[in-house]
Amino acid sequence: MNNLLTVSPSPHEYGKETTKKLMYGVVIALAPALLATIWFFGWAAILITSVSVVSCVIFESLIQKFILRKKPSVSDGSAVVTGLLLAFCLPTNLPIGLIILGALVAIGVGKMTFGGLGNNPFNPALVGRVFLFLSFPVQMTTWPVPKGFKTSFTDAITGATPLSILNENYDKIPVQNIMTDTELAMPGYQQLFWGNMGGSLGEIAAFALLIGLAYLLIRKIITWHIPVSILLTVILFTGILWLANNESNADPLYHLMTGGLLLGAIFMATDYVTSPMSKKGMIIYGVGIGIITVLIRRFGAYPEGVQFAILIMNAFTPLINIYLKPSRFGEEVKNV
Amino acid sequence: MKTFAKGGVHPPENKISAGIPIEILPVPEQVIIPINQHLGAPAEPMVEKGEAVKAGQIIARNKGFVSANIHSPVSGKVLKVDKAFDSSGYKQTCVIINVEGDEWIDSVDRSDKLKRDINLTGEEIIKKCSENGIVGMGGATFPTHVKLTIPPGKKCNVLIINGVECEPYLTSDHRLLLEKTGEILTGTSLLMKALGVERAMIGTENNKKDAIEKLQSMVSEYSGISVHALKVKYPQGAEKQLIKALIKREVPSGGLPIDVGTVVHNVGTAYAVYEAVQKNKPLVERVVTVTGKDMEKPVNLLTRIGTPVSKLIEYAGGLPDSTAKIINGGPMMGKALASLDVPVTKGTSGIILIRRKESRRSETGPCIRCSKCIAACPMGLEPYLLMTLAEKELYERAEKERIMDCMECGSCSYICPAHRPLLDYIRLGKSNVGRIIRERKQK
Numbered sequence: 001m002n003n004l005l006t007v008s009p010s011p012h013e014y015g016k017e018t019t020k021k022l023m024y025g026v027v028i029a030l031a032p033a034l035l036a037t038i039w040f041f042g043w044a045a046i047l048i049t050s051v052s053v054v055s056c057v058i059f060e061s062l063i064q065k066f067i068l069r070k071k072p073s074v075s076d077g078s079a080v081v082t083g084l085l086l087a088f089c090l091p092t093n094l095p096i097g098l099i100i101l102g103a104l105v106a107i108g109v110g111k112m113t114f115g116g117l118g119n120n121p122f123n124p125a126l127v128g129r130v131f132l133f134l135s136f137p138v139q140m141t142t143w144p145v146p147k148g149f150k151t152s153f154t155d156a157i158t159g160a161t162p163l164s165i166l167n168e169n170y171d172k173i174p175v176q177n178i179m180t181d182t183e184l185a186m187p188g189y190q191q192l193f194w195g196n197m198g199g200s201l202g203e204i205a206a207f208a209l210l211i212g213l214a215y216l217l218i219r220k221i222i223t224w225h226i227p228v229s230i231l232l233t234v235i236l237f238t239g240i241l242w243l244a245n246n247e248s249n250a251d252p253l254y255h256l257m258t259g260g261l262l263l264g265a266i267f268m269a270t271d272y273v274t275s276p277m278s279k280k281g282m283i284i285y286g287v288g289i290g291i292i293t294v295l296i297r298r299f300g301a302y303p304e305g306v307q308f309a310i311l312i313m314n315a316f317t318p319l320i321n322i323y324l325k326p327s328r329f330g331e332e333v334k335n336v
Numbered sequence: 337m338k339t340f341a342k343g344g345v346h347p348p349e350n351k352i353s354a355g356i357p358i359e360i361l362p363v364p365e366q367v368i369i370p371i372n373q374h375l376g377a378p379a380e381p382m383v384e385k386g387e388a389v390k391a392g393q394i395i396a397r398n399k400g401f402v403s404a405n406i407h408s409p410v411s412g413k414v415l416k417v418d419k420a421f422d423s424s425g426y427k428q429t430c431v432i433i434n435v436e437g438d439e440w441i442d443s444v445d446r447s448d449k450l451k452r453d454i455n456l457t458g459e460e461i462i463k464k465c466s467e468n469g470i471v472g473m474g475g476a477t478f479p480t481h482v483k484l485t486i487p488p489g490k491k492c493n494v495l496i497i498n499g500v501e502c503e504p505y506l507t508s509d510h511r512l513l514l515e516k517t518g519e520i521l522t523g524t525s526l527l528m529k530a531l532g533v534e535r536a537m538i539g540t541e542n543n544k545k546d547a548i549e550k551l552q553s554m555v556s557e558y559s560g561i562s563v564h565a566l567k568v569k570y571p572q573g574a575e576k577q578l579i580k581a582l583i584k585r586e587v588p589s590g591g592l593p594i595d596v597g598t599v600v601h602n603v604g605t606a607y608a609v610y611e612a613v614q615k616n617k618p619l620v621e622r623v624v625t626v627t628g629k630d631m632e633k634p635v636n637l638l639t640r641i642g643t644p645v646s647k648l649i650e651y652a653g654g655l656p657d658s659t660a661k662i663i664n665g666g667p668m669m670g671k672a673l674a675s676l677d678v679p680v681t682k683g684t685s686g687i688i689l690i691r692r693k694e695s696r697r698s699e700t701g702p703c704i705r706c707s708k709c710i711a712a713c714p715m716g717l718e719p720y721l722l723m724t725l726a727e728k729e730l731y732e733r734a735e736k737e738r739i740m741d742c743m744e745c746g747s748c749s750y751i752c753p754a755h756r757p758l759l760d761y762i763r764l765g766k767s768n769v770g771r772i773i774r775e776r777k778q779k
Contacts, residue, residue, distance in 0.1 A: 006660050006696070007673070009760055010668060010669050010672075011759065012667040013348075013504060014697070017751065019704055019753045022704075073701065119702070272704045272707070273704055273705050275705075277705060277710050277718065278710060279711075326710050326718065327342075327716050329342055329576065329714065329715040330591065
């Protein structure tokens with residue numbers, strides 16, 4: 001060796017985890033849901049996902065190169081995750097132009113305006129999704145019925161989602177009758193679990209999302225605090241409503257497996273950048289998302305509220321970070 | 337299995353030299369003895385150029401209570417008392433001695449025979465520690481006699497002996513526990529007597545199974561001492577974390593272990609206390625782990641204080657070509673050396689050779705707020721926030737966020753997936769906040 005030694009402050013040992021590995025870990029966790037959706041929606045699912053991911057990656061690198069003039073960092077995988085998540089909350093027959101527009105808003109407005117990865121206050125994929133939802137409500141709420149690779153992209157047979165059927169008929173028909181009504185054709189628990197129903201691309205297959213959750217937890221990409229507090233809050237809240245009046249409220253299990261709840265709780269609310277940092281904060285945030293979701297679903301104008309609930313709680317995240325600190329060592333002094 | 341509650345990481349252990357018995361490093365031709373090898377005031381040199389000294393003879397006297405005597409580790413002639421580089425990279429006053437033979441002062445008992453009977457009172461034990469220049473051997477080098485003197489109004493009811501050695505690579509405490517078990521247990525009894533406590537707990541991590549077995553087989557012969565195997569987790573060897581793990585008490589912010597009724601001493605210190613009290617031997621040598629992934633012959637070396645680091649590396653097979661960084665201490669908290677000519681001091685627990693590919697830091701990315709640093713911080717702090725506050729020079733807020741509680745264990749920098757230099761900035765913040773606090777106190 002030469003006589004020059006590297007001198008640097010401690011620590012001299014570094015962990016193996018990197019931002020890139022974490023991001024691609026999320027991609028791996030999303031893979032089961034992607035496979036499930038391809039099974040149910042065929043080519044349409046592949047097309048939408050590819051368009052969304054590719055547009056997100058291209059928009060991010062273009063903005064970095066020509067507007068921010070920063071060193072390109074698109075390879076860190078965060079744009080791929082945003083692209084996947086955006087695709088996962090779109091209906092499968094959305095015109096391609098709208099997908100690209102959604103990706104531009106997600107990456108451009110949702111993420112890069114604030115300085116890129118780590119600085120955005122709101123989940124970029126949800127910003128894109130809500131923009132499309134409010135601007136193109138008809139296209140965004142037309143749900144093709146899953147027919148596997150036979151699902152046609154352009155003139156698919158469309159149907160309502162279980163939540164929208166419920167939302168239209170609350171207080172009109174007792175919930176038990178909605179469930180059994182042959183004309184409304186509400187999917188049963190088994191169908192919900194395996195994902196054979198109308199809905200956005202990635203939100204339908206509960207089992208695949210749960211596999212993703214298990215992977216995220218085992219791989220220590222996320223902790224249980226956010227998803228568990230959201231899901232428990234929804235179960236508790238809808239459970240109380242259901243026990244109080246089961247004529248006009250669906251049961252907790254049905255709420256759990258319909259709409260974007262699992263996708264939101266597992267993959268969107270847990271976005272590092274936009275969720276609180278301390279364990280206490282994560283639980284408050286999760287409880288908030290759960291309550292707002294149920295309020296919108298049951299008492300609001302929209303059948304589904306997860307997207308708004310997460311964005312609203314994203315706005316509270318900086319405040320939560322200021323007021324809910326981790327418990328410091330030596331705080332509770334035990335006397336000898 | 338017991339461990340501390342908050343935070344912590346688990347770096348690869350790499351205890352390459354764990355199975356290698358302690359070897360004695362030959363006395364070098366020249367030793368460099370810094371007069372400041374401890375926390376507190378530097379000692380006052382008592383020898384002059386040309387003076388002949390014997391091994392064990394005092395060469396620098398402590399200056400004030402929080403200071404430690406320094407003894408000559410070799411016999412020979414003083415070449416000069418002059419400024420020389422120490423392991424921190426700064427120059428400080430050192431006594432440089434040219435070695436001639438190996439003649440010891442008469443009072444030192446150099447036999448290997450275990451001497452268990454304790455005939456001295458607590459006060460006499462403390463006096464012996466002070467005379468013989470005993471300091472904390474875990475790395476902090478706080479003078480032992482100060483720690484043994486309990487401030488008025490405080491009470492100590494349990495002594496904790498730290499045999500955790502949570503730093504990767506290091507095995508010197510492990511080998512001591514295994515090879516000098518009786519001496520350490522006797523040293524523990526001496527410390528108990530000095531503190532006036534009935535109970536002592538020896539805490540060690542469960543990756544030292546042979547040492548734990550040996551301790552457990554012998555501990556029943558010593559009254560009041562118990563051995564505890566702890567789950568492997570860094571930084572368990574930090575005083576506050578070890579206390580939490582063993583007796584579930586939390587030392588308050590800015591406080592000392594004595595505030596929760598305990599005192600912590602390292603196993604190396606227990607051994608040094610045994611030698612000082614039972615054998616009249618001053619602290620002139622210590623066990624140093626010399627290791628590295630490409631090292632030909634990783635060893636645990638009983639080394640005279642003042643031996644240049646280059647001699648230790650030579651003994652262990654020389655410097656491999658792949659070496660790019662040399663660390664004094666463990667890889668998590670140790671300091672990188674700028675030169676191999678600096679001496680081993682009382683606090684040198686290991687010399688670790690880091691290969692080129694592991695010596696470089698990865699490129700830093702933006703903070704993604706994954707909160708892994710918060711989860712890893714054993715003090716319950718928010719490293720990402722402290723870094724930002726230090727970067728933006730918001731020191732008042734940093735003080736409120738308890739930046740001074742940081743013990744610089746490095747868990748945050750270790751775990752950060754964006755490889756942010758969290759601890760670098762926190763250190764900067766700490767030094768500035770520390771200055772502000774001192775200025776405030778002076779007013």
